Amino acid sequence: MYELFFQNIAKHLQLSAIEEGQISGKLSLKTFAKNEVVLAAGERCKELYFVTKGCLRLFQSHENGEETNILFCPENWWASDVMSFSRGVPSSNSIAALEATEAISIKANDLEDLYIQIPKLERFFRILYQNGFSLYQRRLTLALSTSAELRYELFTKQYPSLSNRISQKHIAAYLGVTPVFLSILRKRRVRSSA
Amino acid sequence: MYELFFQNIAKHLQLSAIEEGQISGKLSLKTFAKNEVVLAAGERCKELYFVTKGCLRLFQSHENGEETNILFCPENWWASDVMSFSRGVPSSNSIAALEATEAISIKANDLEDLYIQIPKLERFFRILYQNGFSLYQRRLTLALSTSAELRYELFTKQYPSLSNRISQKHIAAYLGVTPVFLSILRKRRVRSSA
DNA sequence: CGCGACGTTGATTTGCCTCAACGATTGTGG
DNA sequence: CCACAATCGTTGAGGCAAATCAACGTCGCG
Secondary structure (H helix, E strand, C coil), X not given: CCHHHHHHHHCCCCCCHHHHHHHHCCEEEEEECCCCEEECCCCECCEEEEEEXXXXXXXXXXXXXXXXXXXEEECCCEEXXXXXXXXXXXXXXXXXXXXXXXXXXXXXXXXXXXXXXXXHHHHHHHHHHHHHHHHHHHHHHHHHHCCHHHHHHXXXXXXXXXXXXCCHHHHHHHHCCCHHHXXXXXXXXXXXHC | CCHHHHHHXXXXXXXXHHHHHHHHCCEEEEEEXXXXXXXXXXXXXXXXEEEEECCEEEEEECCCXXXXXXXXXXXXXXXXXXXXXXXXXXXCCEEXXXXXXXXXXXXXXXXXXXXXXXXXXXXXXXXXXXXXXXXXXXXXXXXXXXXXXXXXXXXXXXXXXXXXXXXXXXXXXXXCCCHHHHHHHHHHHHHHHC
């Protein structure tokens, strides 16, 4: 039932069958309909999700009604509002389903308990956040130093499957441009590659 | 000698005197002259620095010779190229001193040993990276969704001491604008507040 | 003293946005 | 299952934010 989940952990950590059992007891499987809101900004993010099917997005809403997509979470990705989840404060971001989605969830309290029972889990999440930290540093410098055209180019190269799967509107909100301008970029690309 | 360092750890973790001793044995104090390069892109980042005096900057250089400042590290901040430090790969970022700087350093290998001797250190760094992760998510959405003017406004409010201490050139490279444009923004602000 | 880095200012250009109109696609209620 | 509405993507016109290029004063430093 939770194979993908434990395979993901196994990338950085060896768990005994007993430990897997302890963890399994705290997991549950959730399903979300397309466009369903998983976490609304302002709520507390009480669960951490590991996506096994479909795709979630983490995003921030702005006063003017627009949104910035922070992260797409297809199969094998982790989703949560980190600050809210770990410190119990209201979340500043939201989570919603881009497709019909299945995810394995674990509650914040339960994870805290598991950190105590299985201290090496700290190691797993240390590495997970460490990698994410690095990933966002890179995206930040990209955002600050390159044109939308190049950012789109890199996105399609790095995530070719996502760039087909996700609507342009949401890709635009991920790149930080308007859908109108993304459309212009796409047109340009077709011409220049012809 | 390492008071600031252990005070920083104590924010998230209680260490016994013995543990502090074990850690102290792996630390060393380094000094860097103003403008000295601490880590050049392409090298391996073998040490993690905790700044006790002065200020470092983590930055990325681009092909055209320009730079983006990722992070300023004044007293009480941690500096490293995370990916290079933790995985031993060549670093994609550089570190340099903005001022004459003192920092406590620890070697990657030694930290790995300490993770084994004192597993709860994993917890400390898990929390450190978790917070950094969240910080960069926020900066990313800021960079993607707001004007340079607002970003500068927020920077000066959030880090008033840094905004006096650091040259406009480097602040511009942190905000992702040219020094010329930052100068224009500053002029605008003076006028509008008058 | 003189040179080079820094910050300012102005003129011009470019990247991206806004607004608006239009097919095409999706989804939904009758 | 169809009809209609809503959302999405495209295209064009015009505007604003920020870059580029260039010139100049100032300051720190050799």
